[in-house]
Structures are given as C-alpha cells and as structure tokens.
Amino acid sequence: MMRRRHxxxxxxxxxxxxxxxxxxIFLLPLWLMLTSSFEESLSFARHGYSLVIYSxxxxxxxxxxxxxxxxSSFGNSVWVTLCTVALSLxxxxxxxxxxxKKEMPLHKFFNFLFVFSMxxxxxxxxxxxxxxxxxxxxxxxxxxxxxxxxxxxxxLIRNYVYSLPRAMDEAAMMDGANWFQLLWSVIIPVSKPVIxxxxxxxxxxxxxxxxxxxxxxxxxxxxxxxxxxxxxxxYLREAVGATxxxxxxxxxLSASIVVTVLPVCILFPFxxxxxxxxxxxxxxxx
Amino acid sequence: xxxxTRTQEEQGAAARQTQARLPVRRRKTGGKLALxxxxxxxxxxxIPGLALLILFHYxxxxxxxxxxxxxxxxxxxxxxxxxxxxxxxxxxxxxSDKMYQIFRNTIFISIIRIxxxxxxxxxLALVVYSIRNKYVRSIFQGISFIPYFISWTAVSGMxxxxxxxxxxxxNTVLHMLGQEGVRWYTTPDPWWLILAVTSLWKGMGWGxxxxxxxxxxxxxxxxxxxxxxxxGVLRQAFHVTLPSIMSVICLQLILDxxxxxxxxxxxxxxxxxxxxxxxxxxxxIGKYTYTQLNGPGMGSATAMGLIQSIIGLILVLFANKIVKxxxxxxxx
Numbered sequence: 001m002m003r004r005r006h007x008x009x010x011x012x013x014x015x016x017x018x019x020x021x022x023x024x025i026f027l028l029p030l031w032l033m034l035t036s037s038f039e040e041s042l043s044f045a046r047h048g049y050s051l052v053i054y055s056x057x058x059x060x061x062x063x064x065x066x067x068x069x070x071x072s073s074f075g076n077s078v079w080v081t082l083c084t085v086a087l088s089l090x091x092x093x094x095x096x097x098x099x100x101k102k103e104m105p106l107h108k109f110f111n112f113l114f115v116f117s118m119x120x121x122x123x124x125x126x127x128x129x130x131x132x133x134x135x136x137x138x139x140x141x142x143x144x145x146x147x148x149x150x151x152x153x154x155x156l157i158r159n160y161v162y163s164l165p166r167a168m169d170e171a172a173m174m175d176g177a178n179w180f181q182l183l184w185s186v187i188i189p190v191s192k193p194v195i196x197x198x199x200x201x202x203x204x205x206x207x208x209x210x211x212x213x214x215x216x217x218x219x220x221x222x223x224x225x226x227x228x229x230x231x232x233x234x235y236l237r238e239a240v241g242a243t244x245x246x247x248x249x250x251x252x253l254s255a256s257i258v259v260t261v262l263p264v265c266i267l268f269p270f271x272x273x274x275x276x277x278x279x280x281x282x283x284x285x286x
Numbered sequence: 287x288x289x290x291t292r293t294q295e296e297q298g299a300a301a302r303q304t305q306a307r308l309p310v311r312r313r314k315t316g317g318k319l320a321l322x323x324x325x326x327x328x329x330x331x332x333i334p335g336l337a338l339l340i341l342f343h344y345x346x347x348x349x350x351x352x353x354x355x356x357x358x359x360x361x362x363x364x365x366x367x368x369x370x371x372x373x374x375x376x377x378x379x380x381x382s383d384k385m386y387q388i389f390r391n392t393i394f395i396s397i398i399r400i401x402x403x404x405x406x407x408x409x410l411a412l413v414v415y416s417i418r419n420k421y422v423r424s425i426f427q428g429i430s431f432i433p434y435f436i437s438w439t440a441v442s443g444m445x446x447x448x449x450x451x452x453x454x455x456x457n458t459v460l461h462m463l464g465q466e467g468v469r470w471y472t473t474p475d476p477w478w479l480i481l482a483v484t485s486l487w488k489g490m491g492w493g494x495x496x497x498x499x500x501x502x503x504x505x506x507x508x509x510x511x512x513x514x515x516x517x518g519v520l521r522q523a524f525h526v527t528l529p530s531i532m533s534v535i536c537l538q539l540i541l542d543x544x545x546x547x548x549x550x551x552x553x554x555x556x557x558x559x560x561x562x563x564x565x566x567x568x569x570x571i572g573k574y575t576y577t578q579l580n581g582p583g584m585g586s587a588t589a590m591g592l593i594q595s596i597i598g599l600i601l602v603l604f605a606n607k608i609v610k611x612x613x614x615x616x617x618x
Contacts, residue, residue: 011518011519011520015413015416015417015519018413019413019417019422019426022410022413022426022430023426023429025487026429026430026432026433026487026490026491027429027432029433029441029444029445029447029448029487030432030444032444032447032448032455033443033444033447036447044453045453047458048450048452048453048454048455048457048458049447049448049450049453049454049455049458050455050458051455090334091334091335091338092335094331094332094334094335095331095332095334095335095336097328097331098328098329098331098332098335099332101325101328104325104328104329105325110332110336113336113339113344114335114339117339117343117344119598119599119602119603120595120598120599121343121346121595122343122346122347122349122350122591122592122595123346123350123575123588123591123592123594123595124572124575124576124579124591125349125352125575125578125579125584125587125588125591126346126347126348126349126350126352126588126591127342127346127349128579129346129349129352130341130342130345130346130349131342134341145338146338146342148338149335149338149339149342151339154335178327179325179327179328179330179331180327180331183331204435207437208435208436208437208438208439208440209437210437210438210439210556211552211555214555214576215576215579230437230439230440231439233437233439233440233442233443234439234442234556236443237439237442237443237446237556237559238559240443240446250446250450250453253443253446254443254447257440257443257444260437260440261436261440264435264436265432268428268431268432268435271431271435272424272427272428272431
C-alpha cells in the first residue's frame with residue numbers, strides 16, 4: 001500500500017515537472033520578446049535578451065509607432081486578411097455544399113479534382129508564371145485571390161455536411177426550395193461551428209503569410225505599398241542580421257513581434273474553443 | 287347515372303394519372319441533360335471554387351512545360367524546347383556537390399524532424415490526456431497551441447533572441463557556465479537540429495490534437511480494470527492508452543513518411559538569413575527554386591520541383607495504400 005502511494009506521488013511529480021518544463025519552453029520565446037522590447041537600450045546592449053527587465057523603457061515602441069511603413073503594412077494586413085476571409089467563406093461554403101451532394105452527376109470527378117490538388121501541385125515557379133501572366137504581380141489581387149480557395153477547409157465543411165441527416169434538406173426540397181435557398185436557410189445555420197472554424201483557419205494563415213509578398217511583389221520602393229506586417233517583420237529581421245545594423249533595431253523587431261502576435265492572442269480563446277471542436281469534427285472522420 | 291359519372295370520374299382520374307406519369311417518363315428518357323438541369327444550382331455553386339482551382343492549381347501544371355525548356359525570360363512559355371535535358375543535367379549534377387547537398391538536405395531535414403517530433407508529440411499527448419484537473423488541462427493545452435498561431439517571421443525573431451552571437455540567451459547562459467559562445471548563424475552543423483526544434487515548438491500542441499481526440503474514445507473501464515490489477519499511471523499509458531490508439535499512431539507515422547520529400551522552405555527562408563556560410567546544410571529544393579526565380583536557372587529549378595512533386599506523390603499514394611491495408615479509411 002505504501003509502495004503504491006509512493007508510486008502515484010512519483011508519477012504526479014514527474015507529470016508536474018513535465019508540465020512546468022514544457023510551459024516554460026512554450027512561453028520562453030514570447031517572454032523574451034516582451035522583456036527585450038521594454039528594456040532600456042543601453043541596458044539591453046549590456047545584458048542582451050534576458051528573462052527580466054533591468055530598466056523599463058518604451059523607446060522601442062515609440063520608434064515602431066512613428067514608422068509610417070509599419071502602419072501601412074499593418075493596415076494592409078488587416079484589410080487583405082478580412083477580404084481573403086470573406087471571399088474564402090463564399091468560395092469554400094459553395095464548393096463544399098456542391099461537393100457534398102453524392103447524387104450530383106460527376107460528383108466523383110469534381111471531388112477528385114479538388115482532393116488531387118492537395119497532393120500534387122506544380123510548384124513555385126509555374127504558379128508564379130501563371131500569376132504573372134494574369135497580370136496579378138504587384139497588385140493586391142495576388143495576395144487576396146489565390147489563398148481564398150482552401151481545399152482542406154472545403155473538405156472539412158463537406159465532411160460535416162455529409163454527416164447531417166439527409167431528411168433535412170429533402171424536406172425543404174419538397175417545399176420547392178432551390179439549392180441556394182436550401183444552403184442558405186437549412187445547411188449554413190446548422191453548419192456554423194465548422195464554418196467558423198474554417199474562417200479562423202483562413203484568418204490565421206493569411207495573417208501569418210509573407211511568402212506571397214516575397215514572390216509576387218517586386219522589391220523596389222513601389223513594392224513597399226503592398227507590404228503586410230509579416231513582411232515588415234522580415235524586413236526588420238534582415239536588418240538585424242546584417243553586420244551594420246542600426247542600434248536598437250533588434251528591440252524594434254521585438255516590439256513589432258509583440259504587436260503582430262497580440263491580435264492573435266486576443267482571438268485566442270475563440271481559436272482554442274473552435275479549433276479543438278472543429279478539427280476533431282472534421283479530421284477524425286477523415 | 288351515378289354509376290356512369292363514377293366511371294367517368296375514374297376514367298378521368300386514370301387519364302390524369304397517365305398524363306402525370308408521361309412527363310416523368312419523358313424526363314427519364316430525356317437523359318442526362320434534364321438530370322443536369324435539376325443540379326444546375328449545384329454546378330453554379332462549384333464555379334467560383336473550380337475557377338480558382340483551375341487558375342492556381344491546374345493551369346500551373348501546364349506551366350510545367352518550363353521544365354522541358356531552356357527558359358528565357360523574354361520568350362516565356364515559348365522558350366526553346368530541350369526535352370529532358372534539364373532532368374539529365376540534374377541527374378548528372380546530382381553527383382556534384384551542390385545538387386547532392388540540396389537533395390540530401392531536403393530528405394535529411396524531413397527525417398530528423400519526423401524522428402524527433404513524432405515521439406515527443408506523442409509523449410505530450412499522453413501527459414495532456416493524463417491531467418485530471420480540467421482547468422489545468424485546458425490552460426496547458428491552450429499554452430501549447432499558441433506557437434502554432436505565430437508566423438515563421440515572428441519565430442525567426444524569437445530564434446534570434448536565443449541564438450544571436452552577442453545578445454542571444456543561449457550564449458549568455460553558455461558564458462555564465464564558463465563556456466565559449468557559439469556563432470550559430472555561421473555554424474552549419476547544428477541547423478538540422480535547430481530546424482527540427484523550431485518545427486517542434488511550433489507544431490507540438492497542434493500535433494497532440496489528433497491523438498487526444500482518439501484517446502477520448504477509449505473505454506474508461508479499461509483503465510479501471512488496469513488500476514484494479516495494480517497498474518500505475520505508466521502502466522496504464524503503455525498497456526491501455528497506446529494500444530488503443532495504435533491505429534491513429536500508425537496513420538500519423540505513415541502520413542509523415544509520405545511527406546518526406548516536402549521541404550518547409552517557408553521556415554528555412556524565414557529563419558536563415560541569406561548567408562552562404564550555412565547554406566551547405568539548409569539549402570533545400572524549395573529554397574533553391576526561390577533563388578532561381580526570374581533567373582536563367584528557372585527551367586532546371588522547375589524540373590527539380592517536378593521531380594520532388596512526383597516522388598512526393600508516389601510516397602503519399604504508397605502511404606495511403608498501407609493505411610488502407612491497416613483497416614483505416616485512407617485519405618484519397
């Protein structure tokens with residue numbers, strides 16, 4: 001009996017240590033961004049990135065907030081992300097509903113078209129060439145339209161609609177509703193959880209994207225007007241890595257990281273709730 | 287009189303019935319057009335999705351013709367056709383240092399990432415699942431998710447906070463221990479591990495989701511039975527939890543294996559400043575392709591991407607076959 005109690009207590013301690021260590025690992029990088037962005041610059045030069053703030057200063061934020069490039073990038077990020085999410089909702093929900101109708105002629109073929117694109121894509125250069133020949137290079141269209149289609153999201157919604165009882169829309173069909181009315185008044189109201197989940201997936205991945213600027217926006221002065229805040233981060237990060245970096249540029253980088261991660265943290269309670277339920281809804285059913 | 291009207295009524299009803307039936311029959315024999323008419327609304331709904339799919343997934347497949355051309359910026363798609371020369375050059379060059387490095391890095395970075403991330407994610411899932419206190423569990427799970435929602439560019443800044451030569455935390459700690467600091471950004475050797483660790487940090491909490499979802503379906507009685515036999519927490523984990531979710535574990539491992547040829551060039555382009563000093567370990571196919579964009583090497587870079595895609599597809603199909611063999615549903 002004694003031995004068993006010891007055993008259990010040991011297990012609890014091991015578990016507690018594990019949780020503590022991993023919490024520390026998960027939060028450490030974020031914490032370093034906070035401390036370094038609020039550190040006074042001379043003190044930062046002496047101590048470097050550290051766990052504590054030696055002397056408090058908001059200078060890094062003042063530099064960041066007076067940079068007009070930061071504000072234009074941040075503004076671009078906000079509206080580009082919102083546009084992409086809105087467009088993707090329309091595209092994804094419509095496609096998913098159509099793909100969920102197994103009795104539709106060519107149902108299998110269309111499903112294959114969508115699923116196959118997840119496993120085989122032409123790659124960076126052919127995609128770039130198409131976007132260039134569509135005249136989308138150096139426009140916001142290149143940042144908004146291609147990511148509006150989310151095949152994974154479509155499959156999540158489709159699987160959810162599959163799982164709904166068929167009687168639901170058949171009853172409405174009897175009343176003479178057309179497909180659009182059906183989708184709008186029957187399917188969308190009951191599929192809200194999974195639709196919201198996919199909207200969040202698009203939101204986060206668009207907010208965090210920067211490769212599209214790297215590829216589709218030219219690296220000239222005019223290109224700055226298209227920057228999103230993530231690309232602004234990259235620009236600061238490259239400046240920090242350079243040998244002749246300006247004094248305090250690393251702290252401005254930390255401050256800008258704090259400011260970009262903040263909106264995500266505000267959304268976080270919703271994210272956690274939605275992702276855990278939404279993903280297990282769609283993913284387990286495969 | 288009454289009888290007559292009745293029969294007339296009956297006849298009328300019968301006639302109406304046949305009339306009613308006729309168009310139905312006609313619609314059936316009218317064939318697929320009429321059937322498609324019924325689904326017109328659905329096809330309309332598919333248009334936006336299909337349009338984007340064709341524009342950004344299937345038209346670029348046509349652009350793969352670049353892989354068979356000696357690409358010229360001015361001639362574009364009409365560049366000189368050189369057949370399989372690009373592929374031959376890659377195969378010949380594969381024995382050269384640079385090409386060999388690129389393929390080696392692509393594969394080894396994946397293997398190291400899977401080998402380190404897979405068991406640790408599984409262990410984390412076991413720990414999260416074993417937390418009985420609801421609040422502790424949900425808070426810890428929440429914290430483990432956060433990194434998944436942070437962009438690679440932001441992660442790059444955080445990595446710099448740890449790895450920077452003069453100000454980085456790791457070197458500060460090394461100095462405190464009386465050790466010499468490491469110039470991480472000019473030392474190529476540790477980067478395979480650094481990439482694996484940053485992947486782990488970012489994807490860990492997320493990766494546990496699928497396991498925890500599976501663990502929630504395990505019958506509680508199995509644990510009670512195990513506890514009655516005197517099984518401790520560890521024994522319960524190894525004799526109840528792991529065997530119960532073995533199919534999900536296998537599925538995940540197979541899917542991971544199918545992705546070995548994929549390089550996370552977004553991660554590498556973000557984390558690694560463009561220095562030739564460490565390119566020998568971090569140059570992967572995607573990164574190389576990016577450097578060839580709009581340059582003379584576009585043809586051969588497209589060819590490399592095509593090789594990568596085809597091997598990747600074969601691996602995924604192969605993995606899918608195995609998954610189906612193990613009584614799981616498969617993904618295709």
